[in-house]
Amino acid sequence: MKLADIRRDYLQGGLRREDLTEDPIEFFNHWLEQAVKAQLTDPTAMTTATVDERGMPFQRIVLLKNVDAQGFVFYTNFESRKAKHLQNNPNISLHFPWHPLERQVHITGRVEKLSAAENMKYFLSRPHESQIAAWASKQSSRISARGVLEGKFMELKQKFQQGEVPVPAFWGGYRVIPESIEFWQGGAHRMHDRFVYTREDDAWQIQRLAP
Template identity: 50%
Template sequence: MEKDDIHIADLRREYSRAKLDEREVADNPFVQFQRWFQQALDSHVLDANAMVLATCGSDAQPSARVVLLKAFDERGMVFYTNYESHKAKDLTENPLAALLFYWKELERQVRIEGRVEKLTTQENEAYFQSRPLESQISAWASPQSQPIEDRAVLKARVEAYRRQFEHTPINCPPFWGGYRLIPHYFEFWQGREQRLHDRIIYQKSADKWVIGRLAP
């Protein structure tokens, strides 16, 4: 290592853009999430709907990857994937998962935990038909999380499905669709000076959301 190289341990900065007070947040975490999500969009945060999805199957090995939030309301947070993928296998064995949004530009994170369930066939089909043609073909062509010899194999599968659907409608594959994470826990994290970050949590108790604060 060169003498002038930067050491990872020395990488730090102060957070000072905003604050988060439990007396000012919404009573409902979905309303609070909508506020922050809209502010991320208004601030032109790149890929504001990107979120880390963490799962854990029966082998107790945690696994995490970035997926895209495609819808949310008070029923939960929706994302789509191949039902034969690694994440889908985990969710079949253990239908509990966690989400993490990180909006660096706003010095904010949102953590969400809950139970996951599959969407209906009708919901899957409706969303699939809204996707661009190339994305529809890719959903059919990619054996997600399965080993392939090289990228040429994938391109060949794409071309084969392109020919197959050249003159026919493309329906949603039976092995592809959405999940809804139904939250029981939210944490809204706002970076603050001297690492004294604001952490406001919502926990589901019966049919009510209880608001609290955690030490940073």
């Protein structure tokens, strides 16, 4: 198998300036709705990139849980590796790879923590087992075997089987306040269409980028 020979052309259509809305969040929601209707696997899954204190980048996939005019929201353990990175450097990058639609969205911005009320509202909406899992896993810490994690989960499941699971103090959400949002649509012969929105003086500017 030659990796260099693996290729395909992108033929689903282009993206023109007149297709865009003046608000990138509105256009993102339009594309997200189309991704959901197309029944893509995990349309809210996004690659989330942070950097450590040495400038080494790390990526992982998390799920988008809300998006509005304020920004993009996800939840995590505040003791995780990504949270420690963000504590030292609040800059972040998000990437949505909607390959079947020949689309990508790339977002850069800064994070802010959600309020305790926002965390509680979302936590209480989660399935009971997911609430317990938030307590059971000390995310990014080293464990000797999977059985340790499963044992902790079963212990907490017994503890909370009769009552409400409290929101862990070490768990919550981040809002990504976007500074740039780029929309990429595949094109024939690698002539892709790229438009980037950048925030300038509380207004969004739109530019076309070469592929």
